[in-house]
Amino acid sequence: MLLAGATASSRTLDEFERDLRRTPPVTTGFVDYRFSHLLRKPLQASGTLEYRADGVLARNVAAPYHELTEVLGDEVRIQREGKPARTMSLQRAPQLRVLLGSFRALLEGRFAPLSRDFDVSLAEGAAHWTLTLIPRDPHMARALARIQVSGTADRPECIVALEPDGDAAFTLLETPAPGTTIPTRAALEQRCRLDATATRAATPES
């Protein structure tokens, strides 16, 4: 199930998981960048990600608009500024459930739920590590090629979701700096140490 990384891994996945383990509540700042063929320009959103002690995963967007998304079990509650809250069941969006599940697993440092839905592999260099998640369900694979998480020591820094059509979402786990412009995709790929070959493999037409 677990592939050894290309670089000789100094930690087993179990040891790695133990190092990453956090006890909720866990809070971190985030900046999301979305590149999509449906968009004239990339989108940016930033705020805080929270994994609360009661099991709720909360994504609180502070800029450029206010939005609070809370996930508990299979229920998602989305509250946007000036609108009534919407609740929906993740049962109807299995891909989203898996995606949000992976966020929760990473924040908490618990990989058991990950390995149910993904083939998980870890590659460790001297200072950095990269965790690659490839969906097992072919239905899921049509919407998501892979998730790549990179970080240093016991801290994940960057989550990249790559779609088969070349679209990509970059989530930087950092406190957003106000007034920053959207970096280029190449800059983000470099920043997140995205394996160039993998990117090409994921975007055959580009």
Place this chain on the structure above:
Amino acid sequence: MTRRGWLLLAAWCALLGVGVAWVQARLHVSADLRLFMPRPRGEQQRLLVQNIGESPASRLLLVTLEGDAPPVLAGISNRLASALAARSEFGFVANGAQAPLAIPENLLPYRYLLTDSFDRHSLDASTLEAALADRAADMASPAAAVLEEWLPRDPTLEVLHLVDRWQPRTEPRRIDDAWFTADGRRALLLVETRAAAFDPDGQTTALDALRAEFARARGASSARLEASGSGYFSSIIKQRTQAEAGWFGGIATAGMILLLWYAYRNFSFTLLGALPLASGALAGLAAVSVLFDSVHGITLAFGFTLIGVAQDYPMHLFSHLRRGETAIETARRVWPPLATGVASTCVAYLAFLISGVTGLAQLACLTVSGLVVAGLTTRFVLPRLTPAAAHDPADSALLARVNQRLGRLPRPYILLLLVPVSAALVFWLRPAGFWQNDLSRLTPVPPELLRKDLALRRELATPDLRYLLVASGADGQEVLARLESLDDALSQAVHRGAIGSYDHAARYLPSAARQRARQAKLPDPTELRRLLHEAAAQSPFDERLFEPFVADIARARELPPLTRADLPATPLSLRIDSSLFAREGRWYGLVSLFEVHDPAAMAALGQATAPFVTFLDLKDASEQLVAAHRSHVLLCLDISAILLVAVIWIALRRVSRVLRVLAPMVLTTLISVAVLRACGVSLNLFHLISLVLAAGLGLDYALFFEHAADDDAEQQRTLHALLVCALSTLLVFALLAFSTVPVLAAIGVTVSLGVVSNFVLALLLARGRSA
């Protein structure tokens, strides 16, 4: 027995055999309660009697699976649900699993005719702009990957909106795409049976199918299945009634054989004694199947109870046999009181024949023909088969002693005053709850099953079983339009907290008129592109992205309104069918109500929208119907009593004789009712029928005691006959009194009480003084 006797017996048995075969082929037993109901008064009762009140909620079986790990149970639940959905016994099946999309691809453009999103604010530039801003925010969220596929075609997410709208408001917890109880230990399924809740046979078939499919779906797992719901209850109650009736029947038969052997010391008497009752029962069935298309099960049960009087007829013949007299001569001798008994009872039942209620007319037909044939068999067939008397009860020293002692007992005429006064006192002290109107009390469910059922209903959020709104109209479209017109008032009721929520067919399938109205408001492609241009300016989207959306709207503008016929067999169409249907040429739409907190508000809503919409309180309506039915029966009984007295009068001709014959029966009825009331029992139809049976028995006892006059030997024979009669009847009904099925117990207690009281009173009041 003579050669001719044997031939006659063989011929008679052959005739009975042919009769059985004929009745079996012809008799159609129905579970349709309408046969047993009086003509309904008012819209509520009419809807109830037409089974329209047979709400989808009452046909729901609540199914739980437990005894294995949740993922295993979820797998079984999903396999079971799809297997059940394919079977004809079931309609709607839900277990929490859902298709990603409830709308088939070719029907997708219809979403703009089905959605209520643009009813208040039409699809204009500002609506679109708000939608695109929302989608931009979606695109920056993790949901983007899922939404991207739909965005160009459905920027307002109407598909999602419709699926949301069609979801039950509150859903149980889910594990692996299956509903579970909150504790996660039991998987939950909702299964709608096609059979009505009160149809125990249909429900049993459905439950058997459910268990068979479960056995297949379970595989090697240790999971167990449990069911609950009204239909399940009617099935188990019927099974239990049958099991107990069979069990008691077996004991009673054995007891009867012993008793008859002890009384007559001749086994052939035991067998011959069954002949009049068997002939009578068969004749009754034959008469009913000739005159009516189908008979209700209750009619048969009541009818056989009442025909039970005929079991006494052969005893009168056997006990009066004496040496030196042929059985034919004996039969001639016992005929006057016997004939008086048969004739008066039959004439009394004639009142039921003209009652106007099919079930009661059938009951009268069955009973009258049964008793007449049993009486005639005793008079004309049985004597020719009966062997010579082995011994004469008049020779028994024991009986002679007993008879003398009884003869010396004082005649308690004071009872004629005492009994009515005490009964009046009981009725006065316990005025409330004289009659039992609650149908559910007739077939009560063990309380722990009811508690479980209630807990499951709460978990599954099923609609209210008692309250319902019914819209009616000449066709489906009219009904849909009426349902739509209720929406404002209903959502206000939800808002005010009068009800938790509601559901009806028009929420899934709007009327054609409403769909056309929505169609007319949709912009044409040129206009829509202009709107998109305006709305997309401030968004991160290119307006050209939404050409699939423009195409869908253009198609929606041209579509003929969606009708039920366009919908393939999906959970959606099943849901529509169970709440929108035609009965006897008229269309009905049911509004299911959830968590009814204020029934009066719903009743007022029904009043305000009458006569097109009726508020149905199923409990209330059924209670009124039971009360109406009972007053019908009571009226029939009043007429019966008058007819009975008239016949007795004609037969006996003297006031003192008539009074002596009638007194035990009248007093016994008063005593029985008073005792039942004193014990806090509310009377139901089964008590009434039992009282009628007891009265019939008492009349016979009194007639025979009275007939014996003051001849010691004849008194001894009569005493012997009536002891056998009373003991055999008491044996059967005292056993029934121990039944755990309340209906059987009610009959058992009432008849046992009546038999003892009638016997004692007839002995003391009707009999002439010993010489």
